[in-house]
Amino acid sequence: MGKYIVRRLLQMIPVIIGTTFIIYAMVFALPGDPTAGKCGERQCPESFVAEYREKYNLDDPLPIQYAKYMGQVVQGDFGTNQYGVEVREDLAKRFAVTGRLALMAIAVEIVIGISAGILAGIRKGRFVDNLVLVSTLVVISIPIFVIGAVLQYFLGVRLGLFPVTVSSEATTYELLLPAIVLGSLSVAYVARLTRTNLVENLRADYVRTAISKGLSKRRAVGLHALRNSMIPVITFIGFDFGALLGGAIVTEGIFNIQGVGGYIYRGIQVRDGVAVVGAVTALVIIYLFVNLIVDLLYGVLDPRISHD
């Protein structure tokens, strides 16, 4: 097990390098002059342009630029963004908010998604099953910004059940509605995946054996079938965490949350390369660790999969 973890940690290094390089290349391939508009409504002086290009190594070939940048990141220096603020400080603040939002969305997925999937799976073809299938379809088929805007209007503005926007403190209560909106699409995926896998596993020999050796149906389903059905679901939730962190742009926009998504989006628009690459690098590292944990869970859930 320990060996496996060390090997996985070593495998992360090329992934981090590959991902950040792609992002770095894309950000610095963005069209337009990086110094445009930095000096108000006039051309930037030659000396400023020269200093700027020197500071961000813009005259070097791309791989060398990238190597120099990563050299700084490894030492914990994410650089400063266009406003002269340390990117590291910005990220710490933003990740605290988006991280909580994503965790709450995952909680919504697990609680609602898995229970709906189990209910539908063990009552296949009955009313509950059809109800779950139809309602997940409805959720999947409506774009997230329509769901967000409509829920914000009805639950927030009309009924006043939830705060309409999120203040800079971002309390748990304020983040509840955004978390439901953010997790809504994945809840549907989780419910359908759980149902599909449970239905398949319920027909498996080991479930029949479990029932014929006298276990209650509850135990046979809960302990044997469900455990094996959870592998694809956990895989999905694991990668969804990364998607939620980065994909919260729309939800953050609708509810005015000061999170990572908005930070990156603004960075892309104003060509603040340092901010974008820094934020994405942090996202990727978090995501990779979450997935390592998911892979370790495989072995726990299904003893046939071993890590030795």
Next chain:
Amino acid sequence: MTEQAIVETAHSSDANPVGEARSLGADARRALARNPLFWISATMIFIFVLMAIWPSLFTNTDPTEAVLSQARERPNSEAWFGRDIQGYDIYARVIYGARASILVGVFTTLFTTTIGAALGITAAYFGGWTDSLISRVTDIFFAIPLLLGAILFMSAFPSSNDPYFVVVFKVVAAISLLGWPALTRLMRSSVMQVLPNDYVQAARALGASPWRIIRSHVIPNSLGPIIVVATINLGAYIALEATLSFLGIGLQPPVISWGVSINDAIVGLRTTPHMLFFPSLFLSLTVLAFIMLGDAVRDAYDPKTR
């Protein structure tokens, strides 16, 4: 018993009460033909695809004809779905908007699923360094969040004056580039559950080639999950196209698409809900049709559900 007799007995036992021998595909086609869900969703998809190919079949109104004096009118006998803020007929806009969404959804799903399934099977079946290489490359692309990557891609290749199809295929490329790793991982884990089974070992012991084992044993038994996710994804891709438009970097006016219409309407949610309702309804119905089709096909092709 002579050889002739053995052959004859074998033949006569073919026509036993079990019925004629049918391949998995033939069986699946029969099951599909009996499934009402399949016919409903196929009809809906047929209508939407027809709408995408030949919109003038459904309406005579020009979607770019602005009647400003009737702007934001509620649905009435003249404009069935009402008019939007520019005075455009929403019914005509919705009909003409099908093309962009259908193109993006179908092509993105095609690309991501093909790449994902092929790489997933290769990685799981051959294992070893092939698996390591594919898994690491997958990890690299997978670690970039889909929406963020698509935003970056669309910003790196801005499309202000490009023709219609170029813009649509840029969106397809942006989503495909980062969409395939999810399906690769899913396929890999699904194949890994199939491989330890006795029938795979038996086929291998009988000397079947890797291609034959993959084609006749691995694919039929591991395709279920990827079909479900691919069909759900088709809807998600259409919604993602709309999201990119919402952020102002996907399709943009004067291109007519459901995403663009929804984005125009979302600010007027309180005063003119009909502007939001109809494009959303069509978008949702399209997604619904593809998911229902996927479910029906899975039930038919998966030997385990019979």
